[in-house]
Amino acid sequence: MHTILLTGGAGFIGSHLTRLFVRKYPQYKIVNLDKLTYAGNLENLRDIENEPNYHFVKGDITNLELLRKLFAEHRFTAVLHCAAESHVDRSITDPLAFITTNVLGTAALLQTAKESWTGNMENKVFYHISTDEVYGSLGETGFFTEETAYDPRSPYSASKASSDHMVRAFYHTYKLPVKISNCSNNYGPYHFPEKLIPLCIHNIISNKPLPIYGKGENVRDWLYVEDHVKAIDVVFHTGKLAKPIILAGTMSGQILIW
Numbered sequence: 001m002h003t004i005l006l007t008g009g010a011g012f013i014g015s016h017l018t019r020l021f022v023r024k025y026p027q028y029k030i031v032n033l034d035k036l037t038y039a040g041n042l043e044n045l046r047d048i049e050n051e052p053n054y055h056f057v058k059g060d061i062t063n064l065e066l067l068r069k070l071f072a073e074h075r076f077t078a079v080l081h082c083a084a085e086s087h088v089d090r091s092i093t094d095p096l097a098f099i100t101t102n103v104l105g106t107a108a109l110l111q112t113a114k115e116s117w118t119g120n121m122e123n124k125v126f127y128h129i130s131t132d133e134v135y136g137s138l139g140e141t142g143f144f145t146e147e148t149a150y151d152p153r154s155p156y157s158a159s160k161a162s163s164d165h166m167v168r169a170f171y172h173t174y175k176l177p178v179k180i181s182n183c184s185n186n187y188g189p190y191h192f193p194e195k196l197i198p199l200c201i202h203n204i205i206s207n208k209p210l211p212i213y214g215k216g217e218n219v220r221d222w223l224y225v226e227d228h229v230k231a232i233d234v235v236f237h238t239g240k241l242a243k244p245i246i247l248a249g250t251m252s253g254q255i256l257i258w
Helices: 012-024 064-074 088-093 095-117 155-174 196-205 225-238
Strands: 003-007 029-034 054-058 078-081 125-131 178-183 185-187 222-224 244-249 255-257
Touching (some): 003 064, 064 095, 078 095, 088 095, 088 155, 095 155, 125 225, 222 225, 225 244
Parallel strands (some): 003 029, 003 078, 029 054, 078 125, 125 178, 178 244, 185 222
């Protein structure tokens, strides 16, 4: 039985992941830590807020004192780390916010887990949910693999690449039991309207121009968010430690786990 700290659980991917784990694993205790910035919304979780195995805490993952208090109180056996600043355009406007949350916040979580689990790493899991944008841009053909070299091109992707490296460093240096997956673009219910698909839908409804980037020649891979969190469930329970796993959608709507 796990007691899980799930960060960013009121956000887009995080709320779907929280709901899945709360309902599928009633024997687990899920503590949702979310700062409730513009992208976090507790309305996303209204249907499970009174479940006996669910608890919400408003807080910042960069707050080391809060993290230590929560680890001491709940004795977490696992971390599902979803919390992140994730919008490329915002990262260009305010890169330091992305460095603070994505790099320093991840480091604070890793440090607290290490402090709490040192001497008893058995059956512990620190799962870092990342992005395929750390690999840069593809050409006209091909796809990313776990062997693809990191090549971030924006403050957002650079901050996520930094957090990936920090997670692996804690595995190699301290033997912290970590798992990492790098997903493609997600879409689905509760998607914040600044993102491409909900923005286009909103603009169509409002009879506004569609925000086409460049010449409209860019190609994106899209992964349905509920498929994504089901894959996270599989990786969490059966994935190999410190082995990066790329999660991407297919044209048939199936999920690929490489």
